Amino acid sequence: xxxxxxxxxxxxxxxxxxxxxxxxxxxxxxxxxxxxxxxxxxxxxxxxxxxxxxxxxxxxxxxxxxxxxxx
Numbered sequence: 001x002x003x004x005x006x007x008x009x010x011x012x013x014x015x016x017x018x019x020x021x022x023x024x025x026x027x028x029x030x031x032x033x034x035x036x037x038x039x040x041x042x043x044x045x046x047x048x049x050x051x052x053x054x055x056x057x058x059x060x061x062x063x064x065x066x067x068x069x070x071x
Contacts, residue, residue, distance in 0.1 A: 002011040003026075010021030018025055 002013050004010070005012050005019040005021060005024060005026070007024035008019060008022040010019055012019050012021075012026055016026055017028075
C-alpha cells in the first residue's frame with residue numbers, strides 16, 4: 001500500500017522513510033499512542049474494580065456489640 005507524499009503528492013511506498021520523488025521525510029505513524037491509551041483504560045478499570053471490592057468489604061464487617069459493663 002502506498003501513500004501520497006505531503007510535499008509533492010508522489011506515491012510513496014509504505015516502508016519508505018523518504019519520498020522517492022522529492023526526498024522529503026515521510027512521517028511514520030506511531031502505534032505507541034493508541035497502545036498507551038488502551039493500557040490507561042485497562043488500569044482505570046482494574047482500579048475501579050479493586051476500590052469497589054474494598055468498599056464492599058468494609059461495609060460487610062459488622063461492628064462489635066458494646067456491653068453495658070464495658071462502658
